[in-house]
Amino acid sequence: xxxxxxxxxxxxxxxxxxxxxxxxxxxxxxxxxxxxxxxxxxxxxxxxxxxxxxxxxxxxxxxxxxxxxxxxxxxxxxxxxxxxxxxxxxxxxxxxxxxxxxxxxxxxxxxxx
Amino acid sequence: xxxxxxxxxxxxxxxxxxxxxxxxxxxxxxxxxxxxxxxxxxxxxxxxxxxxxxxxxxxxxxxxxxxxxxxxxxxxxxxxxxxxxxxxxxxxxxxxxxxxxxxxxxxxxxxxxxxxxxxxxxxxxxxxxxxxxxxxxxxxxxxxxxxxxxxxxxxxxxxxxxxxxxxxxxxxxxxxxxxxxxxxxxxxxxxxxxxxxxxxxxxxxxxxxxxxxxxxxxxxxxxxxxxxxxxxxxxxxxxxxxxxxxxxxxxxxxxxxxxxxxxxxxxxxxxx
Numbered sequence: 566x567x568x569x570x571x572x573x574x575x576x577x578x579x580x581x582x583x584x585x586x587x588x589x590x591x592x593x594x595x596x597x598x599x600x601x602x603x604x605x606x607x608x609x610x611x612x613x614x615x616x617x618x619x620x621x622x623x624x625x626x627x628x629x630x631x632x633x634x635x636x637x638x639x640x641x642x643x644x645x646x647x648x649x650x651x652x653x654x655x656x657x658x659x660x661x662x663x664x665x666x667x668x669x670x671x672x673x674x675x676x677x678x
Numbered sequence: 679x680x681x682x683x684x685x686x687x688x689x690x691x692x693x694x695x696x697x698x699x700x701x702x703x704x705x706x707x708x709x710x711x712x713x714x715x716x717x718x719x720x721x722x723x724x725x726x727x728x729x730x731x732x733x734x735x736x737x738x739x740x741x742x743x744x745x746x747x748x749x750x751x752x753x754x755x756x757x758x759x760x761x762x763x764x765x766x767x768x769x770x771x772x773x774x775x776x777x778x779x780x781x782x783x784x785x786x787x788x789x790x791x792x793x794x795x796x797x798x799x800x801x802x803x804x805x806x807x808x809x810x811x812x813x814x815x816x817x818x819x820x821x822x823x824x825x826x827x828x829x830x831x832x833x834x835x836x837x838x839x840x841x842x843x844x845x846x847x848x849x850x851x852x853x854x855x856x857x858x859x860x861x862x863x864x865x866x867x868x869x870x871x872x873x874x875x876x877x878x879x880x881x882x883x884x885x886x887x888x889x890x891x892x893x894x895x896x897x898x899x900x901x902x903x904x905x906x907x908x909x910x911x912x913x914x915x916x917x918x919x920x921x922x923x924x925x926x927x928x929x930x931x932x933x934x935x936x937x938x939x940x941x942x943x944x945x946x947x948x949x950x
Contacts, residue, residue, distance in 0.1 A: 627815030628732070630808065634901060637877050637887070637919075640744055641811055643733045649741045651883050666812045669681065 592651070593617040599642070599664060599671065600624045607673035613657045622647040629671065633662035636675070682829025685812055687836050689805040691903075692910045693721070694841025696801045699867060699911075700794045702848035703762070703860035710791060717795035721802025728803060729810035745882035748804065752875035755800045758793040759868040760933045763861050765793075767937035768944045840907070863911065865933045870913020872929040873922040880921070888920030 597619050598605045611617055621631050623642040631650060632639040642648045655677045664671025697714060704710035728735065728747075735743040809830070817826040851859055880887040895916040899905050908914035913926055 627819060628811040629815075630812075638881055640881070641732050641736070641808065643736070643811070644815070646733050646736070648736050648744075651881070653886070666685065666815055 594649075595619050597621045597673075598624060599629050602627075602629070602664060602667035602670045604662075604664065604671055604673040609673070609675045611655070611675060611677055613677050614654045616651070616653045619650040619652065620647055621650060627666070629667065630665040631662065632665040633660060635660040636662065638662075639665070679825045679829040679832075682813070682816055682825050683833040683836075686809055686830045686833030688906060689809045689812075690834050690837025691840060691906055693798075693801040693805045694837045695844055695907065695910045696867065697798055698841040698844035698848070699860060699863050700798055701845050702856065703766075703864060704791060704794060705849065705853070705856060707791060713791045713795040714798055717798030718802055720795075721799040722806055724799060724803035725806025725810050728807035729814070732807065732811060739882070742882035742884075745878045746884075749875045749878035749882065749884075751800050751804055752871045752878070755797045756868045756872050756875070756929060758797045758800075759864050759871075760929075760936065762793045762797075763864050763868075763933055764936045764940050766857060766861060767941040861937070865930055866912045867910070868933060869926045869929040870909065870911075873913050873915060873918070873926040876919075876921045876925045885921060887922065891918050891920060891923055893917045 593611070593615070595609055595611070595617055597609070599621065602625060609619075619631075621640075621642055623629050623644055623646055626644045628641060628643045630639060630641045631648070636650075636652060638650050638652075640648055640650055652675075655675075657677050660675040660677065662673055662675065697718070700717075701710070701714055704714070732744070735747050737743060739746050813826045813830050816822040816829075848856065848860065848863075876885065876887065879885045893916065898908065898914065898916060900909055900914065900916040905914065905916065915922060918926075
């Protein structure tokens with residue numbers, strides 16, 4: 566019996582989480598370019614509480630992995646291609662990201678104000 | 679070269695640890711090593727294919743193909759690990775008493791050694807595809823070929839050494855307890871993978887991770903080597919979210935409950 570209730574509660578929690586808070590309608594798209602193993606821009610400022618989408622364009626010949634431990638994202642982007650990374654509304658603060666394959670040069674930060 | 683070494687090592691490490699656990703968990707079972715070898719070879723082939731089609735996968739499912747792919751691969755591995763544990767628990771008694779009779783079952787019934795071979799294959803494929811992409815990029819850049827080869831080989835070797843250390847460490851456990859330990863390791867491995875899958879599902883905008891529960895990165899950074907080892911083995915996350923914790927706990931609970939139920943059926947009370 567308690568198990569059933571627990572399952573129902575879990576299901577309810579899941580639905581709630583899956584639907585999430587009111588989805589942002591036209592989330593802002595920010596273009597982030599990788600060139601010569603560097604991010605341009607390497608500093609992005611966004612407003613707190615607003616979701617956005619990073620459109621990461623890799624203009625190098627080599628693949629890169631966009632990785633951010635702070636944002637919980639990792640995504641491989643092949644050379645001369647692009648990929649989107651959707652980020653939900655963030656708390657104010659600094660969120661670092663790197664290109665994992667060229668960590669010495671490919672790094673940047675998202676500043677949420 | 680150092681950069682290449684570190685990246686390859688980091689990627690190999692996870693797969694190597696998983697292989698170490700799987701080898702220990704199947705100790706004494708007939709043809710276990712062959713199954714693991716098949717898993718590794720299949721995984722490498724899969725890694726090359728995934729790397730080749732990374733662009734296609736990435737563009738699929740309105741740009742979330744890679745995320746969904748990664749989540750699916752992880753969840754499939756979770757199911758295989760759970761299945762293995764449940765099956766092993768139904769042979770717990772036999773196992774301690776007489777490995778050969780279990781071996782008989784494995785041989786005759788096509789028992790789920792391939793479940794673990796799939797786990798190995800998926801792990802190698804997931805980690806390997808990144809290595810392939812990275813090394814390809816490095817090898818094709820100016821003067822990078824030497825770095826790619828030397829860094830790649832050393833990084834791989836170091837990763838394998840760590841996996842082997844885990845394997846031989848586990849083998850020191852007396853057989854009587856070994857399978858109890860590996861059953862726990864496999865359950866924790868599965869729970870960690872389930873939590874990791876949640877992060878990919880969130881990245882694909884399928885679920886919401888919910889609030890962050892704590893930040894223990896000052897104690898053990900997940901990106902450090904030790905942090906990475908714990909991340910693989912027990913699913914350590916330095917900043918876990920609500921959904922990740924739920925997935926972790928639910929997986930662990932399900933596997934433990936299922937194995938107990940099956941074990942009880944196989945060994946009715948009184949015959950303890």
